[in-house]
Amino acid sequence: MPKYSAPKILTAIAVGAILSLGTLPGAAVAAGQPASVQSATSVPAASMLAPASASSFSVAAARGIDRNPNHLDVFVNKSYPLKPTKYAPKTKTVSGTGISLRPEAANAYNKMVKAAKKSGIRVKLISGYRSYNRQAQLFNQYTRLYGKKYAERISAKPGTSEHQTGLAADVGNYNGACALQSCFESTPVGKWMKKNAHKYGFILRYPKGQESVTGYAYEPWHFRYVGTSLAKSYKNSGAKTFEHYHGVASTKKSSPKSVKGTAKTTANLNMRSGAGTSNRVLLTIPRGKNVKLTGSKKSGWYQVTYSSKTGWVSGTYLSNVSMPKSDTKKKDTKKKETKKSSPKTSGSSKKTTANLNMRSGAGTGNRVILTIPKGKTVKTTGKAKSGWLRVTYKSKTGWASGTYLR
Ligand SMILES: [Zn+2]
Structure with a gap:
């Protein structure tokens, strides 16, 4: 299969299809929006949070694979489809584009574009939110044109697209150079985005050479909003893909x-x-x-x-381990893991003097695991690192700044 044999036709179709998006009936508005779920992620007022920046709270509190589509860190790929499949977020039109994104993503996008403009880089939004039905149209169109196999490499089945979350943005240059093509990576916008997007909460979701993991050919234009805290943490982690970051990078598990x-x-x-x-x-x-x-x-x-x-x-x-498939291997006698979370350690108790972020590491560059309200008692494990203490609260263990512990 020649990888980029049909970029021109493809791009023409893709752009054409995508540009018409703005005029489509907004499926997002129609669907019921569980706003109450949303508020679960956005925790208390930012002003209350002494050691954390407000943006830290744009990611869900708990770590791991979050499949709640209302959460900004929702994990979606071919193996982890949206639940419900026809999920529709609340969206907002990005001014001057006719393209919609989730409000959080739209605001971050605007901020990012402004910053780019200051450096003389003009970012253009090519595609944002796509409804289930719109994605189905696209996918069927590609399938008719190129066959299912190729269609799956360049497009998502409805219910598995990040675009359906309203958190994904395809960007391009204002002059249209290399729009939705791999050569976008060496254009001014492509380079700027690669270097700076994470500062605004966007990550490059389908990197080069990771097709077997992400399920998609390289897309230097596709950015996913996950919130600034998670985006920075992801960038700092050095993980090759978001799948690697979540520990689900094995390629064989993509089977249903x-x-x-x-x-x-x-x-x-x-x-x-x-x-x-x-x-x-x-x-x-x-x-x-x-x-x-x-x-x-x-x-x-x-x-x-x-x-x-x-x-x-x-x-x-x-x-009572019973593997779902034909795995008949006995449990191997591996060295025991010393459980660090057991509360029998020699640590003591401390009280929070402010609403305090528990993070995955000692320092504000690490991800927020949860926010401990002011006046709560936490257990310290006895570990400390440059002013930060390892603490346990609500059966989660992480790091908190010692400044706000007494
Ligand atoms: Zn995309």
């Missing part, structure tokens, strides 16, 4: 899921972002809970779903 097995935790068990103790703790699963197995296993670790989060746990602390 069959019947899943289950297992039981035999201890308070850390769910981590990857297979191994060096990965981030997403949450601690209490002992005796049932977890869902996704079917992925790696050197003694299992990928599980619990409390609507997906991550990895050590198989040492699982019983």
